[in-house]
Amino acid sequence: MYARRRIAAVVGGLAVVVLVVAGVVGLTSMLSRSDAAPADPVAALLGDATTGAPGASEIPVPAQTGVAAQQPVTDEAADEAGGGASDAANEPGAADPCADPVFQQALASGSDADAIAAAGGAESFRSAIAAGAAPCVDLHEAGRTWVVVNKLNALDPIDYWPEPQARAEGVERTSGGHMRADVAAALSQLVTAARGEGAGGIGVNSGFRSYDFQVSTHRSYVGQLGQANADLTSARPGHSEHQTGLAVDVVACSEGCGTIERFGGTVQSDWVAANAHRFGFIIRYGDGDTATTGYEYEPWHLRYIGTDLAALYAAGGYRTLEDFFGMPPAPDYAD
Numbered sequence: 418m419y420a421r422r423r424i425a426a427v428v429g430g431l432a433v434v435v436l437v438v439a440g441v442v443g444l445t446s447m448l449s450r451s452d453a454a455p456a457d458p459v460a461a462l463l464g465d466a467t468t469g470a471p472g473a474s475e476i477p478v479p480a481q482t483g484v485a486a487q488q489p490v491t492d493e494a495a496d497e498a499g500g501g502a503s504d505a506a507n508e509p510g511a512a513d514p515c516a517d518p519v520f521q522q523a524l525a526s527g528s529d530a531d532a533i534a535a536a537g538g539a540e541s542f543r544s545a546i547a548a549g550a551a552p553c554v555d556l557h558e559a560g561r562t563w564v565v566v567n568k569l570n571a572l573d574p575i576d577y578w579p580e581p582q583a584r585a586e587g588v589e590r591t592s593g594g595h596m597r598a599d600v601a602a603a604l605s606q607l608v609t610a611a612r613g614e615g616a617g618g619i620g621v622n623s624g625f626r627s628y629d630f631q632v633s634t635h636r637s638y639v640g641q642l643g644q645a646n647a648d649l650t651s652a653r654p655g656h657s658e659h660q661t662g663l664a665v666d667v668v669a670c671s672e673g674c675g676t677i678e679r680f681g682g683t684v685q686s687d688w689v690a691a692n693a694h695r696f697g698f699i700i701r702y703g704d705g706d707t708a709t710t711g712y713e714y715e716p717w718h719l720r721y722i723g724t725d726l727a728a729l730y731a732a733g734g735y736r737t738l739e740d741f742f743g744m745p746p747a748p749d750y751a752d
């Protein structure tokens with residue numbers, strides 16, 4: 418039901434003078450499409466008054482690297498041709514980047530882009546993690562663009578509060594609207610590009626939500642829907658991507674903005690699905706991926722992972738962050 422990746426490395430090198438290495442990396446994702454029902458929580462009432470975010474003009478513009486530089490990953494039956502090498506343990510580039518002082522230093526500096534570069538690029542970084550060969554990279558660490566927050570992975574720290582925050586410059590919003598400043602800058606670029614490429618207006622419905630806000634939000638959902646149904650649409654406190662400042666719910670805008678539930682099927686939604694990775698975003702909760710993500714399809718919920726990883730994610734046809742990093746599905750809470 419969820420995506421599977423297959424990577425096969427085919428090494429052919431018997432020439433006397435020249436060493437020929439044919440490496441074929443195949444990433445396939447297979448999936449089934451099934452349920453699709455909207456219902457993101459809330460129209461966030463939040464963060465605004467409490468974040469103390471800097472003005473929009475202070476937003477730093479992130480470097481748009483990686484998109485063009487990424488090696489497209491083919492999606493062929495290289496598996497079979499490869500005669501068997503596959504799966505995480507045999508992924509190429511699975512050497513431990515943590516053994517490299519340059520990587521350690523980049524990681525400690527707090528620059529996610531530098532750390533990925535020091536690991537040898539997005540695919541080396543990803544495959545090392547997926548192979549369990551990067552013990553110094555903590556996917557729970559809340560301040561990282563690669564953090565994986567789901568029903569089995571709480572944020573660390575659980576009451577994490579991202580800073581600095583900002584609103585996306587030049588972007589309409591229906592409520593809330595703060596997010597991590599680097600994410601705000603990237604979203605601003607996305608919205609500008611969508612408009613410029615004829616997809617129309619995109620606005621922000623909800624960005625950052627604090628731990629305390631999620632406490633009251635989730636409690637209210639449980640009261641209305643019961644625990645099981647509430648858990649399908651609203652994260653428990655400490656388990657929400659919105660708490661990282663990396664997630665944003667978007668809406669289509671023309672004469673005014675629509676709701677998140679009406680985003681799917683719009684021109685804007687189609688454009689976002691095809692282009693969000695150019696700006697570092699993925700659609701985190703895909704159609705048919707509930708068994709992995711634990712959430713119903715949310716075409717409006719964008720998650721920032723940075724341009725390097727997003728380019729790889731798109732090129733590889735990945736559908737969930739869990740699969741991307743070789744993590745187990747997280748359909749439900751442990752308790």
Ligand SMILES: [Zn+2]
Nearest residue numbers: 457665666718
């Ligand atoms: Zn959302």
